[in-house]
Amino acid sequence: MENWKVAVISVASTIAVMIIILVIAAVIQSGVIDVVKEEMEKDYCMSLPFSVARDLEVCNE
Numbered sequence: 001m002e003n004w005k006v007a008v009i010s011v012a013s014t015i016a017v018m019i020i021i022l023v024i025a026a027v028i029q030s031g032v033i034d035v036v037k038e039e040m041e042k043d044y045c046m047s048l049p050f051s052v053a054r055d056l057e058v059c060n061e
Contacts, residue, residue, distance in 0.1 A: 041058050041061075
């Protein structure tokens, strides 16, 4: 009776890992990460003094 419990847990964890991988791939392909990155860079550059921001490559793009 223990063997079927181990098999069920194994199959369930495999399916869960596959779902997580699919969700991560969907997020990467949707471009959400790029939008968040651009917003974070913009907020960071705006919080710096102009004299410092102009010397940073990320703020000059």
